Amino acid sequence: GTYQPDGNYTGDDANDEEGSSDATEGHDDEDEIYEGEYQGIPSDAKARDGQVALGQPLADGLKDRRELEKERQADEEELAQQYELIIQECGHGRFQWQLFFTLGLALMSDGVEVFVVGFVLPSAETDMCMPDSSSGWLGSIVYLGMMVGAFFWGGMADKVGRRQCLLICMSMNGFFAFLSSFVQGYGVFLLCRMIAGFGIGGAVPIVFSYFAEVLAREKRGEHLSWLCMFWMIGEIYASAMAWAIIPHYGWSFSMGSSYQFHSWRVFVVVCALPCVCAVVALTFMPESPRFYLEVGKHDEAWMILKQIHDTNMRARGQPEKVFTVNRIKIPKQIEEFVEMQAESGNIFSKVIFRIKTELHGVRFMMCNLSEIISSITQYFCRYYGLSVWFPDVIKHLQADEYASKVQRHNNECIEDFTFNFTLENQIHTNSLFINDRFIGMKFKSVTFINSTFHSCFFEDVTSVGSFFRNCTFIEAVFYNTDIDDSKLINTDVVNSTFYHNKTGCQMTFEDDYSAYWVYLVNFLGTLAVLPGNIVSALLMDKIGRLSMLGFSMILSGISCFFLWFGTSESMMIGMLCLYNGLSISAWNSLDVVTVELYPTDRRGTGFGFCNALCKLAAVMGNLIFGSLVGITKAIPILLASSMLVGGGLVGLRLPDTRSNVLM
Secondary structure, three states, rough: OOOOOOOOHHHHHOOOHHHHHHHHEEEEEEEHHHHHOOOOOOOOHHHHHHHHHHOOOOHHHHHHHHHHHHHHHHHHHHHHHHHHHHHHHOOHHHHHHHHHHHHHHHHHHHHHHHHHHHHHHHHHHHHHHOOHHHHHHHHHHHHHHHHHHHHHHHHHHHHHHHHHHHHHHHHHHHHHHHHOOOOHHHHHHHHHHHHHHHOOOOOHHHHHHHHHHHOHHHOOOOOOOHHHHHHHHHHHHHHHHHHOOOOOOOEEEOOOOEEEEOOOHHHHHHHHHHHHHHHHOOOOOOOOHHHHOOOOOOOHHHHHHHHHHHHHHHHHOOOOOOOOOOOOOOOOHHHHHHHHHHOOOOOOHHHHHHHHHHHHHHHHHHHOHHHHHHHHHHHHHHHHHHHHHHHHHHHHHHHHHHHHHOOOOOOEEEEEOOEEEEEEEEEEEEEEEOOOOOOOOEOOOOOOOOOOOOEEEEEEOEEEOOOEEOEEEEEOEEEEEOOOOOEEEOOOEEEEEEEEEOOOOOOOOOOOOOOHHHHHHHHHHHHHHHHHHHHHHHHHHHHHHHHHHHHHHHHHHHHHHHHOOOOHHHHHHHHHHHHHHHHHHHHHHHHHHHHHHHHHHHHHHHHHHHHHHHHHHHHHHHHHHHOOOOOHHHHHHHHHHHHHHHHHHHOOOOOOOOOOOOO
16 A cells, blocks of 8 residues: 555546545545455465464464564554655644644643632532531542543543544533532532543543644644643633632522522533533544554545545635545554454463553553653653642631731620620630620631630621630520530530521631632633743744753742742742743643654553643642641642752653654
8 A cells, every 4th residue: 555645546537526526436446456455464465374373373373473563563654654644735724723622622621620629629618518628638539530530531542532532531521510510418529520530531631642643743743732722721711710700609599408509519510611512512523533544444534534635625725636645554453463363262362362462562662661751750740739739828828817917805804795796816815704795796717715704695696717715604595606516615504505506507608718819829820821831832843842841840840949938929929920831831842742752552541641640640749738738838849849850851851752753
């Protein structure tokens, strides 16, 4: 099967007005020629291979298999060169842009998924009465889902096909994301988010593999980098929506006392929209032709390549241009080796053979070990951990500031007074309250220590973060309050009565003063990525992937180190923006290198594996940084910056894939 750019089959029906019919006609004339090749065995070699498999013991069969492997390798190289020429003939145009926006939506939903949880956490916890300690889990659980998903779907995409897998995993994400906005219990909510995470985990490996396979060599770096922009658009979308929706506590309805639908749930639904759009758009897109060639489906691949060519030519106003390719090289299929083996053996040897072939693939991945290790280090250093940790730091800075403004009252004595206003951020020590009324009021972060309440009346009282330590209540009456044993610490209650105690959690969204801030910080941090993204896309093919990867990581490591000196919020936010802007080029070049490093039959698996490691780093970063956030800034910052600089230096050792054809 040679590639003839001058197009030999166009002779017989060049006068045919309808371009699309040549597809089938040109092919029928030459059917006999490629029957043999279509099955992956050159016609003249058929008899010889058959005899070897039948007549001799297994060892020779395996020897023969080595030759077959060599042949397959040669086929692969020939196909790679030929495919590059075909894609160049198809041109870059309308088809690639349609696919660009479709896959962009899928990537956008991945960006949204990562942030939904961070934004929803505070509200979901308040709504579902969750202690703070379990919130770290929610973040980690979604990442765990994504980690398993990346590995699973990446591998599946190499077996089943890019489009098919992407459709399944996006539908799964959309369905469970919607579902999670309606469920009530915290555990079920977690489960839904985890399955949604498992679904979306496949997006990144498949999207990049799929798109790279319809791009010509000189367009690849730049256009894959533009595709990375959608991740950022997803983040901007998530922060803008969180900012617009979550604080509107009025947007809620309840069915009875048991079912509450609050504004954060509206936000969860809105965040599932990009995913739904991606699924709809994907149904109109074809499978990756490179994948079809890899699995031996010549005709399907040819039809899709013709579709790409015709779409682009029509858009350029040259509909009369004919697609001149008529035969594409197909590599030997591993299934055939299995069949040859099968004639001489039982099911057991078939299975053994299959496992050997798979292991051979794994071994092949290990051959590029140095390359793969360095790409893995890269993935491990990516800044997930930091971006998840950042809102926590801001919260801590705010909490410290809030605590520094506390009002202290000592040894006061208040008689016959009515409190009908909110008390906030106060500490009362050794105080005495006699015949006082607390009516329709709220305690916000108020602590009473060693105080005595004599004949006091509490009605419609809610208390948030407020406690009574070592206090005494004598002949007090509590009506419709939420003061219960959890708020009374080492406190004596004498001759006092409780009527109609409030149960469940008191909704305290408006107390979440830090929420606005977190959305704004994320919004700014994400906007800072924009210039870095544009620069990296324009320079990706000019200065090369590796120099960009190395320098970007080293610079972002240095900028990360300066977070240490951030004392105020605004300073920290400035440093975060700088860090985001510098590190994005590393992300983009890493995505491009990873796609180019693996051959087609292992691309999804390899990318999925690297991406899974990236999520593992996120889980570990989440847990490590989360446990240290209250104690010290030094360890997370030193850890992150040293890994970034180290990763940058390792990145310079990766092979430069800029000039390679896509294997």
